[in-house]
Amino acid sequence: MSSMHAITVVRPIAVLPSMLVSTDVPETDYAEWASGTTYAKDDRVILAAQHKVYQSLADSNTGNNPAAVAIPPKWIEVGPTNRWKPFDKSVSSQVVQADAISYRIKPGQAVTSLGVLNIRGGVSLRARVIDPTHGTVYDKTVALSRSPIAPGWWAWFFGERRAPTQVLLQDLPSYPGADILIDITGTVELAVGVILIGQQRQFSMGVRMGARVGIQDYSRKERNEFGDVMLVERAFARRASFSMLLTAAEVDAFNQFLTDVRATPCLWIGSSRYESTTVYGFYKNFDIVISYFNYSDCELELEGLT
Template sequence: MSTTALRVVRPVSITPAMLIGTGVPEADYGEWNASASYGVSDRVIVAATHKVYQSTVASNVGNDPTAVVAEPKWLEVGATNRWKAFDKSVSSQTVFPSNIWYSLRPGQAITSLGVLNIKGGTSMRVRMIDPTYGTVHDKTYNLASTPVSTGWWEWVFGERRTPTQVLITDLPSYPTAEIVIEIIGTTELAVGVILLGQMKQFTMGVLRGARVGIQDYSRKERNEFGDVLIVERAFAKRANFSMLMTSGEVDAFNDFLAEVRATPCLWIGSSKYESTTVYGFYKSFDIILNYTDYADSEIELEGLT
């Protein structure tokens, strides 16, 4: 399929201290108040944890949602809207009309950036601003829709497809730089994942015959009358790659996969197909030492929902 090496980005865990600024408010619900009484299914946020919690009992007074107790009175729903872009879930999206921007200072060198599951986006601008050298990167990436097929008729009348992700793997290395990400779009603008890290490359390329697909977690059942009942749920991307590598890469690749066995990473099989980009884990891998100077490798990837 490709002569491009397998590229892997191990994301930096974004902490509140790294967030310098954002245009997305953290006002999903009211802040939890120890003296207030909450009913069943009432929701609150706790700004200290950047999480949303839902009450599971009536007359819920004075019970801290973040406390670890034998019989919790609150259920953790998930990250607040501001932090959904960093919650390690592709399907949960930060939603804000027209303009979503974040300013981050990771405190380490960042060479790669991935923005996934974009909805309603038209463009994205990425700037890196170093305190000593000033702006060292400033580029705008187009998210305009393009025809699915080629030809003048398809260009004018055919179905069009809007990119849902932006992958940048050539950012300059400035450990103290501030990274500003600004996504412009429609009133339905949303983004699922923003991740930053350093990219590693392995193998001589992903071979032809790569397999991609999804694992659907929707429920599809028939009742006693034969009617189909469908409950739409999240899905996870999956992919299987076969690759060729030099013998000198074998140990480094094996050691890296051992290191990230419990860490979700961004796996990029080919820049030509969005479907070969998977944010998640590997389920299994094999390295076949069947040549003196080269080795075959196979890896199975499973994305996060």
């Protein structure tokens, strides 16, 4: 077989606070900042209105709003609250909640794709689309059960098992006024890195065999003065390189699409068969070679978010 299926690209819709109808994840990471409270250095607070966590940079920190600009700065932004971590531009930052995580989102426009990435401790995921007029128009449950990483009876009974870390649903019906409900069940270690919704587009006649996948590791690996290796685990980013064949009619459209999303993280799906060909990030570069009258060759290099 010379190629996999066409590359699928989902340009995500930014999930705004006004779109979040409900969730069972509380926003109680830390206490809400209070103007009359004195904070010590390294104390943390949240601003629920901004859905962010801040850390104090000084002792005797009183009356300094974390969102205000101060010289020298009194606070530093740590990141989103636990509730909003699935919607930041990071794969490694995860919303963490034991046993169950639920979100109900009203995007206000038609959505055809849902991606849930970097799942840890998941058991099942249920996705529903509920329209105010037509009711439930989509209801699918995906099992996240662990399966052997190798074939054979010994591997089935005794070998290592691996659970899926992502769910990609690309068949959501187009109902612009509908709510999207995501219910994830799992263990006490349940966590989710990304919840992404948007409309998918497909390009090329197929991603050719020979696609390259890998990661960029940002962990520190250094030797001390005695020669011992010191390892500090940090985040990593996925990488992929695809070679595709475009029809003549796709060349300008794909070139324009890549120009439009040059600074926008997207979900790139090279093949539904391999999780490693799914990259949430941006393209580093691309080249389209108009090789033939009806067809053109394209090389696309992707780099994921950490």
